Amino acid sequence: DQQVKQNSPSLSVQEGRISILNCDYTNSMFDYFLWYKKYPAEGPTFLISISSIKDKNEDGRFTVFLNKSAKHLSLHIVPSQPGDSAVYFCAGQAGGTSYGKLTFGQGTILTVHP
Amino acid sequence: DTGVSQDPRHKITKRGQNVTFRCDPISEHNRLYWYRQTLGQGPEFLTYFQNEAQLEKSRLLSDRFSAERPKGSFSTLEIQRTEQGDSAMYLCASSVDTYTGELFFGEGSRLTVL
Numbered sequence: 001d002q003q004v005k006q007n008s009p010s011l012s013v014q015e016g017r018i019s020i021l022n023c024d025y026t027n028s029m030f031d032y033f034l035w036y037k038k039y040p041a042e043g044p045t046f047l048i049s050i051s052s053i054k055d056k057n058e059d060g061r062f063t064v065f066l067n068k069s070a071k072h073l074s075l076h077i078v079p080s081q082p083g084d085s086a087v088y089f090c091a092g093q094a095g096g097t098s099y100g101k102l103t104f105g106q107g108t109i110l111t112v113h114p
Numbered sequence: 115d116t117g118v119s120q121d122p123r124h125k126i127t128k129r130g131q132n133v134t135f136r137c138d139p140i141s142e143h144n145r146l147y148w149y150r151q152t153l154g155q156g157p158e159f160l161t162y163f164q165n166e167a168q169l170e171k172s173r174l175l176s177d178r179f180s181a182e183r184p185k186g187s188f189s190t191l192e193i194q195r196t197e198q199g200d201s202a203m204y205l206c207a208s209s210v211d212t213y214t215g216e217l218f219f220g221e222g223s224r225l226t227v228l
Contacts, residue, residue, distance in 0.1 A: 004156075032215045043118070043205055043219030044157065089156045093215035098170060100145055100209050100217055104156025 003027045004092050006105035014113055019077040021108050023090035026071060030092035034102065035064060035075050038087045047088075048075070080112045116140060118220035120206050126226045127196055134192045135223040139208030146189050147217060148181055149205040150174070157205055163189060196227045 005024045013019045025033075031052045036044035050057040050064045050073070057064050063076045077084055087109050091102040119138045127133050139146050144165050149157035160179070161171045165186035178196075183189040193200055203224050207217035 032213070034215050036219075041221065043207070043221050045219065046216045049214055049216065091156070091215070098162075099213045099215055100147055100162060100207075101159050101170065102157075102215055102217070103159070106154065107156050 001026070003103045004090060004105040006088075006090060006108050008108050009106070010109040010111070012111045012113065013080050015082055016079045019075075019080045019084065019110055019112065021075040021077075021088050021090075021110065023073045023075075023105055024071060025073070025092050027092060027094065027103070028071075029094045030103075031095035032093040032099075033064070033066060033073050034091045034093065035062075036089045036091065036104075037084075038089065038107070044089060077110075080110075082112045082114050085110055085112050118206055118208055118218055120204075120220040120223045122223060123221065124224045124226070126228065128228050129198060130195055132192065132194045133196055133225060134190055135204050135206075135225075137189045137191070137206030137220060139188070139206070140218055141187075143208035143210055143218070144186070145209045145211065146183055147207040147209070148189070148191050149207065149219075151203040151205060151222070152201075160191075193225070196225075198227045201225055201227045 034049040035047040037047045038044040066073045087107045089107045091104045121136045147162040148160040151157045163183040178194045181191045203222040205222045207219040
């Protein structure tokens with residue numbers, strides 16, 4: 001069962017515009033949601049997270065929105081830059097003592113054109 | 115460089131052989147995780163350690179897989195009698211005791227089973 005889904009395999013945007021990456025989940029026990037970014041030949045790197053009790057978290061150009069009723073989260077990047085081109089994974093973390101045990105989506109390849 | 119390091123970066127082996135991967139976490143991190151990533155998918159959780167104790171193993175981890183973290187520092191992941199389905203990127207990550215799910219990943223060890 002796919003508890004975290006990223007339905008868009010790829011997204012292409014123009015430099016300076018907004019990038020919106022989407023993620024749906026089914027597990028109501030997730031207490032944190034995270035976004036990771038991955039460049040080729042590198043491991044994933046943490047980007048931003050949001051607690052399940054919040055609906056928005058912002059860090060510079062990156063904002064994550066959480067809609068619990070729809071079991072949906074999104075990552076907004078404004079303005080997008082060519083260096084943002086990477087694979088983006090969303091992930092959910094179940095509560096309790098298993099923190100760090102993440103369930104990842106399949107990833108979305110973001111390409112930002114100059 | 116004080117990041118998570120993994121060795122070897124790439125291993126090619128024949129079916130039926132045993133392979134071992136090593137992970138050196140960030141020194142002050144007491145939690146260490148192993149994930150596996152196949153093409154087009156996000157990382158999948160395999161197991162994690164708190165210091166030297168292995169606290170959880172995924173059902174994905176068959177009896178042919180074993181992981182250790184003998185002194186609470188580096189960890190090894192051994193796969194016995196490799197199968198072609200074991201071909202994947204094996205990612206190690208570490209973290210401090212945080213409930214936010216922020217992990218620091220290594221660059222991964224790619225296994226190819228012929």
